[in-house]
Amino acid sequence: MESFTRLTSAAAPLPEADIDTDIIFPARFLLLLDRKGLGKHAFHERRHRKDGVPFVLDIPPWTGARILVTQANFGTGSSREHAVWALADFGIRCVIAESFGEIFYANCFKNGTLPVVARGEEHAAIMSEAQAGREITVDLPTQSVVLASGRSIGFDIEPHRKRSLLLGLDEIGSILADDEPEIAAFENRHRGARPWLFLSKGQLAYFADTIEELG
Structure with a gap:
């Protein structure tokens, strides 16, 4: 598993709550067992809308974003680990949200993806930076999200999970x-x-x- 230390990237804004694992990775793809290549199915319905409205991860400057900023209850619903596999294969290494589905949150750490909980004004500040298309930095050793202005926002993480990510241990x-x-x-x-x-x-x-x- 790839270790996680410090990540600087554009952060794709997804200002929506209750995005469940079926939205992240639709159930009809669950028969695919090889993690490699699952990224093309991430947010499949959102990225292939019949009305042609583009999804945020397909719009510059967020194409290639490695950080996703969203709202409450991200990853709720089915416990499918494929949801995290697909995000990781797509290139997302960090998700910042107000809260997460419990099983999705745990699965992130098992697959080298860092889930960061931010709430209130701090979450609003991060979302604002993401919507402006500015890069942010997520620094795991210092447990901080650093905005383009230099403002640092701290976050909590259990010590054993932090160690596993830093060392790249599944x-x-x-x-x-x-x-x-x-x-x-x-x-x-x-x-x-x-x-x-x-x-x-x-x-x-x-x-x-x-x-x-x-x-």
Whole structure:
């Protein structure tokens, strides 16, 4: 998983609440299991409207934006992890919202995407910068969103999730990193108690030859 430290980008404004995972990634694409290429289906209905109205991510200066600024309850609804996969494949590394769907929020960290909660006047300031097409910087080490004016807005993040993003650790990587001594101790005990499960290829070949001779 790609690590997240500091990201500077135009921030695409999506001033709408209750954008659910079916809007982010429509259900009919759920049969696609390969994460690569899912980005082309992100916000599919919004990006392929019959009336031809363009979606914000397809309009300069927000084409190629790596930050999305939206409102409350982003990612609510179905727990599909595809929603985060599609955003990440599209290039979105950070979503700033007033609140998130709980499962979507957790899935972001498992896939190298940073969800930032901002509320009130601070959220309004970030949205204003996004709508003006100005770049903003999201700095994870200092837990801050820095506007073009130089104003810094702090945000909260759980320490273990921050560490995982900084180191580029997915869920399995985090478990291995945090519990490596305990895992190694268990493996050593297991090997000592059941050595026959850890025979070398040479030892296995010897037993196979012996069984064949006896047979």
